Amino acid sequence: MTFAELNLAPSLLKAVTDCGYTAPTPIQEESIPAALAGRDLLANAQTGTGKTAAFMLPALQRLTVQKKGNRGAPRVLVLTPTRELATQVLDATRTYGRYMKLRSATLLGGMPYRPQFDALAQPLDLVVATPGRLIDHLDRRSIDLSQVEILILDEADRMLDMGFKEAVETITAATPADRQTLFFTATLDQTMARLAMKLLRDPVRVEIGAQSTISEQIEQRLHLTDNLFHKQQLLQHLVADQQVHQAIIFSATKRDADTLAKTLSAQGHRAAALHGDMNQAARNRTLRDLRRGHIRLLVATDVAARGIDVTTISHVINFDLPKFAEDYVHRIGRTGRAGAPGTAISFVSGADRDALQRIQHYLGRTLPRYIVPGLEPTVTLEARSKAPARRPGAPTRGQHRPGSNERAGSPGQRPGARSGAPASRARREPVVEYRKRSR
Ligand code: AMP
Numbered sequence: 001m002t003f004a005e006l007n008l009a010p011s012l013l014k015a016v017t018d019c020g021y022t023a024p025t026p027i028q029e030e031s032i033p034a035a036l037a038g039r040d041l042l043a044n045a046q047t048g049t050g051k052t053a054a055f056m057l058p059a060l061q062r063l064t065v066q067k068k069g070n071r072g073a074p075r076v077l078v079l080t081p082t083r084e085l086a087t088q089v090l091d092a093t094r095t096y097g098r099y100m101k102l103r104s105a106t107l108l109g110g111m112p113y114r115p116q117f118d119a120l121a122q123p124l125d126l127v128v129a130t131p132g133r134l135i136d137h138l139d140r141r142s143i144d145l146s147q148v149e150i151l152i153l154d155e156a157d158r159m160l161d162m163g164f165k166e167a168v169e170t171i172t173a174a175t176p177a178d179r180q181t182l183f184f185t186a187t188l189d190q191t192m193a194r195l196a197m198k199l200l201r202d203p204v205r206v207e208i209g210a211q212s213t214i215s216e217q218i219e220q221r222l223h224l225t226d227n228l229f230h231k232q233q234l235l236q237h238l239v240a241d242q243q244v245h246q247a248i249i250f251s252a253t254k255r256d257a258d259t260l261a262k263t264l265s266a267q268g269h270r271a272a273a274l275h276g277d278m279n280q281a282a283r284n285r286t287l288r289d290l291r292r293g294h295i296r297l298l299v300a301t302d303v304a305a306r307g308i309d310v311t312t313i314s315h316v317i318n319f320d321l322p323k324f325a326e327d328y329v330h331r332i333g334r335t336g337r338a339g340a341p342g343t344a345i346s347f348v349s350g351a352d353r354d355a356l357q358r359i360q361h362y363l364g365r366t367l368p369r370y371i372v373p374g375l376e377p378t379v380t381l382e383a384r385s386k387a388p389a390r391r392p393g394a395p396t397r398g399q400h401r402p403g404s405n406e407r408a409g410s411p412g413q414r415p416g417a418r419s420g421a422p423a424s425r426a427r428r429e430p431v432v433e434y435r436k437r438s439r
Contacts, residue, residue: 006032009064011099012057019095025050030206031182032058038180040203042196046186046326048215048333049208051154052092055182059150060097063125072123073147077175079131079168081158081303083108083280084287086128088309089154093126102126107143109133110280117142131159131167138174148175153199156185157192157326162303165195172199186326215336218344222356222369224377225347231319232263234375238317238345239269239297245314246290248334249299252320260319261299271297274304302327311337318346323355325362345370353381 001024003016024032027045035041035058045051059076067075078093080086090106097104105119107129116133120142127134127143137143151172153159159168172181181200185192196203225231239247249264251257254275264271272295274286283304289295291310300308302322313335322328328346335342346367348356360366371377 001029006057007036008032008057009061011064012060012096015096015098016053016057018098021053025054027051027206027208028054028057030208031055034204034206035059035180035182036061040180040200041182041184041206042188042200042203043182043184043206043208044186044188045184045206045208046329046333047155048337051184052089053096055152055154055184056089056093056096058182059126059152060093060100060102062150063097063102064100067147067149070147071144073144074124074127075147075149076126076152077145077148077150077171078126078128078152078154079134079159079171080128080154081130081162081164083110083130084283084304084308085155086130087284090128093128104128107133107137108280131164131171134171135167138171145171145174146176148179150180150182151175151199152182152184154184156183156195157187157189160191160195168195169198186330215333215339215342217339218332218336218342220332220344220346220367222346222348222367223371224369224379224381225349226377226379227349230375230377231347231349234347234372235260235264235317235319236267237372237375238315239264243314244296246293246295246310246312247297247315247317248305248308248313248331249297249317249319250305250322250331251299251301254301256320257299257301261297264297264299269297270295271299274298274300276301276303278304302331305331305334308334309337310334311340313337314340314342316342316344318344321346321348321352321355321359323358325359328359329362348381350379350381356381 003013003021003024006024008016027043027049031041031043031054035055041055043051043054045054063075078086078089080089086106086108090104093104094102103122103124104126105116105124105128107116107127109130109132111133116137120137134143138145153168156168159165183196183200183203188196223234225234235249238244249260251260254277257273257275261271261273272286272289274283278286286295286298287308290298290308293312316332316335318328318331322331332344335344
């Protein structure tokens, strides 16, 4: 299928061509025709699939048609969980809408109110907002949502995880009941499905499997690690490689992100941290420096790094393995952007065994293990796996993931997603050696 076959307005087609896109991605192929036909969407898609264009192109197409009697209140509203994602959605909107007359604004938490009031005092076509700040504006009556024709929820699952369920419901209640709603989520459990049922009318289901969400271009590698010191040594070794053009290194906590960024800087690397405790100006500065190549190693936490779309990231390094498979997929999707090759390296310790099982189960494959000569691990996961799989009383698969309710199926897997080979039967693949350690 080509973009021309999607019946997009000429201005949008031209903008998409400018972007160098030759064909729609699977999520775009499925979502765009249904959305253009006015249908609600319930789309299961992760970042890196081209989901932003999947919802934004139909929304912009709507805006190419003037609406009589609109007093300048926004006609398209996009809700995103984080400020970074909102900013990227707005950037994408401006890219795709470059040949249209488009009046847009972001309403983001952590940003000053005055410019937002000023923006809202002008006529607007499209608003991208984080839920908390939008609720503030509704309370202050500084925004009118009565003209919203299309409501888009981007990464709805993450909004719920962040405790925005009520806010989302209040916001949707302030929009017209006959609006069109495009609901995008990386995971779909019972809580999400219930929310979707409430907000959507006879939606078209669009599902893009986990398999296709990981770019073929991303090479995935595992390193077994003994302890923190071993991880630090491995990291030091890996980032010394000039093939690491730019990397995002994921750490489990904000404090670790700061510490690791400082250590890497002290070792002479252009490194910085990105996490939720930084104010918005500092985060924006860091992302700008990353885009401009001033930062080579960005140490980030999950929430802060969500949605980062920098095509020059050659490596993702999971210094700490994420606990959930969805986060793994999100993280490694920061590399291999727009068809570029990428490498995703994960450090796995004995404590990560269950998480690794979930990830491999979700991916339907066993990830290859690598060693660096001279920095070999002293333990194997298999030796440890003779121990009981779970502590008594520890959550079993299918039990709650912290911060979200009633995840159906295993926490690492979307209901209905293809399961692939059970990780318990996963054979250990031959260890592959690469690159002699430089002395
Ligand atoms: P997203 O999943 O929306 O974060 O998009 C991931 C990346 O894919 C972004 O860098 C987009 O610019 C790019 N992209 C979106 N649609 C296409 C397409 N049809 N062809 C090539 N790249 C695309």
